[in-house]
Every structure is written in structure tokens, then in C-alpha cells.
């Protein structure tokens with residue numbers, strides 16, 4: 493049966509938007525009707541009119557991006573009536589895959605259960621670092637934190653985007669939802 497699916501995301505630098513778009517395309521490819529919503533832009537009607545809501549956020553400084561945080565806080569009542577799935581996009585899942593369970597608890601199970609939500613599925617994905625996009629302060633902080641070095645040591649060219657996303661994993665997860 494064709495499902496009506498919402499893929500809602502919050503992004504700071506764009507990587508999560510592209511992950512959300514790929515999830516949406518994959519689910520569309522399975523014959524479902526998918527809306528994609530950028531939670532940083534405006535409001536949304538009728539969250540509970542969907543059969544499935546997939547919600548994703550980038551992780552910046554140990555937190556969800558504001559639009560996604562606000563969305564699950566403000567719309568928790570409606571989200572509780574819908575089947576939900578959550579994903580996060582960050583560097584920790586890529587560099588510390590052995591912490592995946594811990595990251596899942598910290599970044600997904602914890603925050604969503606606080607809103608009374610029980611996800612049907614969860615996923616943590618690698619994101620993107622792109623020093624050409626950051627201002628001086630962010631670059632300085634990330635350099636001081638050793639991010640540039642970790643990326644260089646892992647073989648990335650830090651003068652351009654360092655893309656930690658595993659598109660096969662992302663597509664596999666999206667397919668598993670429908």
C-alpha cells in the first residue's frame with residue numbers, strides 16, 4: 493500500500509539536507525508519496541496526516557540543530573500518533589563507530605523518549621566537514637579540537653569538503669523503513 497511519508501530535517505551546513513533528500517528519493521523509489529521539510533524554514537501543518545515521519549538532525553557541539561529540537565518538542569503530541577524514525581548526522585559515528593550504541597542513546601533514544609516518542613527505527617550517519625565554508629571562529633575551534641588533524645590523518649584533503657557519509661548505509665536504512 494502506498495504510504496504518505498514525511499522526511500523532516502534540520503541542517504546547519506547542508507549535509508543533513510542531502511541525506512534527507514537521498515532518504516526521500518529512496519522511499520519514493522519504493523513507490524511511496526514523500527514530502528521533505530526543512531525544519532529551519534517555517535512551520536508545517538498536519539504532521540499526524542503522515543503514515544511515517546522520518547526526522548533527522550545534524551549534530552553541532554554535542555546537540556541537535558535547533559529546528560529539529562524545537563520540532564520534536566512542539567509537535568510531540570502529533571508525532572506520538574505517527575510511526576516515527578530518527579537519524580542524526582555527525583562526525584562521531586564515523587570516527588568512533590564502536591560508540592554507535594552510546595551515540596544512539598545520547599543523540600536519539602534519550603532526546604526522543606523525553607518527548608514520549610518511541611521510534612520504530614534509528615540511525616547514526618557520518619556527516620561532512622568543509623573548512624572552506626566555516627568562518628574564522630569555527631575553523632579555529634575545530635582546529636584546536638584536533639578535527640583537521642584527525643581528518644588529515646584519515647587521508648582527507650582538508651582544503652575541500654571531507655565527506656564522511658556512507659550512501660549505501662543511508663539508502664539501506666531508508667529502504668528498511670518502508
Ligand SMILES: Cc1cc2nc3c(=O)[nH]c(=O)nc-3n(C[C@H](O)[C@H](O)[C@H](O)COP(=O)(O)O)c2cc1C
Nearest residue numbers: 503504505506507508550553554582583584619620
Ligand atoms: C562547529 C561544529 C561542531 C561540530 N560538533 C560535532 C559534535 O559535537 N559531534 C559530532 O558528531 N559532529 C560534530 N560536528 C560535525 C557535524 O555534525 C557535521 O559537520 C554534519 O555534517 C553537520 O550537519 P549539517 O552539515 O547538516 O549542518 C560538528 C561540526 C561543526 C562545523
